[in-house]
Amino acid sequence: MIRLFNKSNFWLNWGLVFPIIMLNLALLIFCFYYLQPAITIIIIAALLAFLLNYPVRIVTSIISKRSYAVAIVFIVAITIFVTLAITLFPLVLQQLEEFTKRLPVWIDSGSIQLQIFQEWAIAKNLPINVSTVAKRLEEHLANELQLLPTQILNFALEAFDSTIEILIVVVLTFYLLLYGDRFWNDLFQGLPLKISQVIKLALHQSFRNYFLGQFAIAVLMGLTLTTTFLLLKVPFGLLFGLSIGILVLIPFGDILGIISVSVLISLKSIWLGGEVLIIAAIIDQGIDNILAPRIFGTLVGLNPVWIIISLLLGAKIGGLLGVVIAVPIAGTINLSLDYFKNESINVNN
Template sequence: MIETLNKLPRWFSLGLTFPLIFLNGWLLLLLGRELQPLVSILITATVISFLLDYPIRFLIKLKVQRGIAAGLVILIFFMVLGTLAIFLVPLILAQANELIVRLPEWIKSGQQQLQIFETWAIAQQLPIDISGTFNQVIEKLTGVLRSITSQLFSIVFGAIGSLVNIFLTLIFSIFLVLRGSFLWNGLLSWLPQKWNDQVRNLLPRNFERFIVGQVTLATILGVSQTTAMLILGVPLAQLFGFGIGIASLIPLGGSSTIITVSLLIALQNFWLGVKVLLVAVAIIQIVENVLGPRIVGELTGLNPVWMLISLDIGFKLNGVLGLLVAVPIAGFIKGTFDTIRGVNGSVKVEAIPEAHTEVSIK
């Protein structure tokens, strides 16, 4: 069969391959939707296992036995998770509710500042009329904020009501940390040897660098932005800093959130909003340009356009989880196609030493 396809014109082979790939992908998507929430649980557990595997490897390098290292890291993980659930989550929910209450007052303050500006512009005989545009922007922004806040509450309370799913996610995460290699070896054994090696080498590299790197950068950004806003005396600083940190898990998400936060603060106090914008942009530039290359390195080699396309597709397929895994999967697909096309020549993809762990698919 393969020899017959090789004899066909290249354009015909490609034209035949595309609908087959599309059909198989569509069927796989239907299967994934039917198996929900199991698919989301497995994706979340895989992400958590990659995060936990980094400190485990660090302890192993310090001559700590893997079993002891895994147990210690898992214990610390549950302690941190419990601390966040007890202290951080109630604070964020309270401030989100307070934002909804304060928003009409902030909008009124913004309109007053705009009227003062327009009065000054008229006195200077400047042809400026931005009241209509301002009202449209505020209306859309208010709708988006209310939607996001309501979704946040529904997600949190939905998660509380789905304790079984949370329990399964944690159990799968622990299993992948302790015995993940057996699962991956069993799954990859169905692939041809060439594809087997390709998946073993490229997939861990893209996922580990992206997920661990993005979580590290998002944590640094969230803490630094919250600290800066507290120093500047920004109201609801913890909520805004947390929002910027969470949004930074997604490429380009932190920058767009900073603009939104600055606009919200400017409604209450224009110059405070300007200060927040300047400080936040300075922090994100330092973190992404100075610390980013050291922490994340060269992630996927994706063109920014393809990165945006992959994020859009990931969000449409699986929401927030799709956004988190879209870029590493796109990088893996790109690396695979580069190898097939012979871009890498006869040089094989080198295995990453860090991937020789229980969680990796080595």
């Protein structure tokens, strides 16, 4: 370890290590694609088990036997999920269907508003020309609108076809809650003890800080924005509020969601769109600056540039699931490297 970080041999060492690392990464990516959908099922089940493990610990403190606690938490979680699927999901789907029908009218309204703005700019002798932008925007939105119903239908068919996979995820989540510790110990058994301990600790810390924090913020943001939109009588307030809340699970997703929703509402009414933008931004900043640090502190200790890079790589390799887990994995790598770097410095000193 000391010789590895010796400055005189730095480039030589990394000239040998870097190709090996890249070959291993290429092999992992190949295995990830080759073993689909099994890898995706395992990752989703592991994430669900990780989130449910915290209420299991709370129940275990009340009733000592863990198997009973797992059964209670699992039944409650499934009950909540089924209740939401029966009550909330049909409403969201109904609003989505109605939104696709109204969107052409909103596009025409947005074009009219841009034309009015263009006439006002000409009357004031302002060098502004939005007619080309308006035409391109209308064509782009119209094309996307034609594809949206097909995409929704394909998503529904895929969800129906993956019923067996969903059942496997549920069963695997249950058994990971029961025997997860033994599974992870067996998984890292081939590594040296010190390295396995560091990686397991970094994994736990990164995923805990990220998912528990992001999940709490997403629920809070979704409920707050949905309630606010409904009080303001924003069209499709339930759909837009929950959409932004879901996007909060992705870094910078709240900004993307707020801007997208504001632009869509501005097609109907530019004043309402501006009002939604201001109020949603205030709520978002209030939660991020006041409540978020108290809920989960620093995200994963990553530079924002590395967060964006990890998101791009995650999207390229694993699609939506890759985007969701990219940041905590990058945080795990960062924490592990920091530990070994600090250890080598201490040894040298």
